[in-house]
Amino acid sequence: MRSDDTTAIQxxxxxxxxxxxxxxxxxxxxxxxxxxxxxxxxxxxxxxxxLGLICFWSEEAKAxxxxxxxxxxxxxxxxxxxxxxxxxxxxxxxxxFFLGTDFDxxxxxxxxxxxxxxxxxxxxxxxxxxxxxxxxYPNMQILVNDIEDLMNG
Numbered sequence: 001m002r003s004d005d006t007t008a009i010q011x012x013x014x015x016x017x018x019x020x021x022x023x024x025x026x027x028x029x030x031x032x033x034x035x036x037x038x039x040x041x042x043x044x045x046x047x048x049x050x051l052g053l054i055c056f057w058s059e060e061a062k063a064x065x066x067x068x069x070x071x072x073x074x075x076x077x078x079x080x081x082x083x084x085x086x087x088x089x090x091x092x093x094x095x096x097f098f099l100g101t102d103f104d105x106x107x108x109x110x111x112x113x114x115x116x117x118x119x120x121x122x123x124x125x126x127x128x129x130x131x132x133x134x135x136x137y138p139n140m141q142i143l144v145n146d147i148e149d150l151m152n153g
Contacts, residue, residue, distance in 0.1 A: 009108065009109060010110065012101070012110065013109070013112070015102070016057075016058045016101040016102040016110070017120055017121060017124045018124060019058035020081060020121070021121060021128055022128070024081040024082075024132060025078050026056050026057070026058070026078070026081060026084040027058070027063040027076050027078055027079070028054070028063065028076070028079055029055070029063055029066060029067055029071055029074035029075070030074060030076075030077045031071075031073050031075070036054070036071045036074050037053070037054060038052075038054070038100065038107065039053055040052070040053045040098050042111045043098055045096070051096065051097065051098050052095075052096070052097040052098070053099065054088070054098075054099060054100065055099075055103045055109065056084070056088075057101075057102050057103070058101075062102055062104075063076045064076055065104070065105045066104075066105055068105070081121075081132055082132050082133060082134050085132075085134065085140075085143070086134055086135060086136055088114070089114035089115070089118050090118075093113070093115050097114070098111050098112065098114070099111070099112055099113075099114045099117055101117070115147050115151065118147060119144060119147060122140050122141075122143075122144045
């Protein structure tokens with residue numbers, strides 16, 4: 001991948017963070033069997049196999065643009081930001097999945113560990129002086145502290 005492609009993907013990811021923090025909504029593709037799954041282009045497990053990847057988008061139209069080929073029978077679903085953090089990101093981290101942000105219709109985008117994404121979301125919300133109410137944590141900072149303890153421990 002060329003460095004200008006990498007820069008564009010990073011800028012797209014940063015815009016994803018800003019948009020989902022502002023709207024407090026994340027978009028995903030789903031069918032009767034569950035969410036749309038893919039494989040990482042960048043990350044592998046201990047056996048050299050690509051890690052599982054679930055893509056999320058900041059706008060419904062971007063998600064719809066990817067509902068083609070093997071995902072032709074998928075439809076968009078909106079996910080509140082608090083559920084995205086607590087159910088999807090934490091669940092994906094527990095299951096060993098990575099996360100794709102604002103992938104384009106050619107399935108290129110930023111890949112990130114879900115726990116790292118939570119930290120980035122937290123930083124963006126702080127800069128916006130915005131708070132979200134979580135269901136399983138008294139506040140976002142306690143979740144962030146738990147994640148940082150896990151990563152540093």
